[in-house]
Amino acid sequence: MAELLKEQEETQKWGMVIDMDICSGCQACVTACSMENNVPFVGEDEMAYGRGLQWMRIRRYWEGEYPEVTPTHQPMLCQQCGSAPCEPVCPTFASVHSQEEQINVQVYNRCIGTRYCANNCPFSARVFNWFDYETPAPMNSYLNPDVSVRRRGIMEKCTFCVQRIVHGRQQAAAEGREVEDGDIVPACAQACPTDAIVFGDLSDPESKVSKMSRSDRAFKELEELGTQPKVIYLKGGKSYGG
Amino acid sequence: MKPNVPWWQRGSIRISIVLVLLILVGGAGVGIYYTQAPPEQPIPFPHNFHVGIGAECMYCHTGAATGPSAGLPTTNKCWGCHQQLEPRNENLKLVASFAENEESIPWVPVALQPDFVKFNHQPHITAGVSCETCHGDVASMTVAEPQPRHNMGWCLDCHQKMSTPEDFVRLSDCATCHY
Numbered sequence: 001m002a003e004l005l006k007e008q009e010e011t012q013k014w015g016m017v018i019d020m021d022i023c024s025g026c027q028a029c030v031t032a033c034s035m036e037n038n039v040p041f042v043g044e045d046e047m048a049y050g051r052g053l054q055w056m057r058i059r060r061y062w063e064g065e066y067p068e069v070t071p072t073h074q075p076m077l078c079q080q081c082g083s084a085p086c087e088p089v090c091p092t093f094a095s096v097h098s099q100e101e102q103i104n105v106q107v108y109n110r111c112i113g114t115r116y117c118a119n120n121c122p123f124s125a126r127v128f129n130w131f132d133y134e135t136p137a138p139m140n141s142y143l144n145p146d147v148s149v150r151r152r153g154i155m156e157k158c159t160f161c162v163q164r165i166v167h168g169r170q171q172a173a174a175e176g177r178e179v180e181d182g183d184i185v186p187a188c189a190q191a192c193p194t195d196a197i198v199f200g201d202l203s204d205p206e207s208k209v210s211k212m213s214r215s216d217r218a219f220k221e222l223e224e225l226g227t228q229p230k231v232i233y234l235k236g237g238k239s240y241g242g
Numbered sequence: 243m244k245p246n247v248p249w250w251q252r253g254s255i256r257i258s259i260v261l262v263l264l265i266l267v268g269g270a271g272v273g274i275y276y277t278q279a280p281p282e283q284p285i286p287f288p289h290n291f292h293v294g295i296g297a298e299c300m301y302c303h304t305g306a307a308t309g310p311s312a313g314l315p316t317t318n319k320c321w322g323c324h325q326q327l328e329p330r331n332e333n334l335k336l337v338a339s340f341a342e343n344e345e346s347i348p349w350v351p352v353a354l355q356p357d358f359v360k361f362n363h364q365p366h367i368t369a370g371v372s373c374e375t376c377h378g379d380v381a382s383m384t385v386a387e388p389q390p391r392h393n394m395g396w397c398l399d400c401h402q403k404m405s406t407p408e409d410f411v412r413l414s415d416c417a418t419c420h421y
Contacts, residue, residue, distance in 0.1 A: 096416060098415050098416060098417045099411050099415060100411055100412040100415040100417070100418070101415065101417055103417070105416050105417045105420075105421075107416050107420060108358060108420070109358055109420070146360065146421075147421060148357055148358045148420070148421065149357070159417070159421055162417045162421045163360070163421045165417075166360075166417065166418060166421070170362060170364065170365050173365060173368065174364060174365070174368060
């Protein structure tokens with residue numbers, strides 16, 4: 001087991017730290033994600049039916065026992081599990097693990113929409129395209145040319161903005177250097193007004209994300225399931241400022 | 243009384259089978275022809291002549307070394323040289339008329355990738371891949387011709403041949419081209 005864990009430590013690559021103590025739940029990350037990744041806004045009715053399309057969402061939950069309950073929130077996105085429950089169940093190998101980036105990638109062309117992966121995801125991070133949503137002009141000019149526009153009937157999810165990862169690596173290679181910490185910033189981290197989201201290379205122990213992941217406040221969501229999430233949350237005991 | 247011949251020997255059935263086959267084969271033929279034939283260009287640009295007088299590919303397709311798309315030349319790029327020349331034939335007069343009206347020439351792109359493939363010229367040029375490797379011997383073409391069998395296996399073949407096994411992990415990763 002120790003060897004296995006060590007191997008996983010070695011293969012770890014991209015990771016994200018979300019500081020829930022400074023996250024204000026403003027949803028800027030959700031909006032930025034949808035704009036970056038051509039995720040359509042489906043409207044109230046479809047959201048109520050549970051057909052919402054959001055790669056990232058602010059999950060609201062309640063803490064404490066009645067009457068001392070407090071609402072609190074948590075940004076939830078694909079945890080890019082090292083041992084992902086969505087991958088082995090896909091009959092068409094549309095949900096595969098990227099050896100290079102160590103993230104879960106969804107190959108849209110292979111997906112036939114069985115939705116098995118979404119049902120197996122403990123984080124409910126995957127969304128299904130129930131319909132083709134037309135982007136009315138002039139909003140179609142906002143579509144990001146770097147990301148495929150998905151059609152209906154396929155599953156999609158957060159990619160850690162892999163288009164930005166690829167672009168960052170190509171940019172660094174063109175300038176003849178290695179990718180540096182902070183070169184690659186996904187849309188949610190870029191939009192976050194409080195810098196609660198930090199993205200980087202977990203394999204590099206000196207990167208900002210690695211240092212933050214070693215914090216005392218760090219925890220992984222549903223860690224007991226052993227899916228080895230690459231998203232690390234920070235949350236303290238509400239004793240701010242000592 | 244019904245004629246005592248098996249159904250596959252009846253004339254009507256045989257004729258309809260032949261007709262269906264003809265339509266299928268003809269449709270396939272036409273489909274293949276239209277996807278492989280070079281599209282009609284506003285001006286039948288003679289690549290062979292321009293390469294022959296020493297024009298580099300990247301003089302007109304300037305984006306190849308710096309970005310994802312190589313790009314098609316603007317009217318000003320053509321006019322930069324051609325305003326110094328006497329328009330000898332109809333095509334050159336057409337260039338002149340585009341330039342006088344300050345219109346862009348509606349070139350039809352030939353080398354196209356599907357929407358879900360994200361191809362970037364820049365790393366390929368940096369790795370020293372020549373233009374001819376993918377675009378064919380443009381120096382002997384008039385208008386650019388689409389190259390057959392530009393599929394994923396072809397991409398991966400080249401990636402495997404040109405890289406070390408360690409690099410091939412990255413170069414064969416789905417997320418390198420599809421996102």
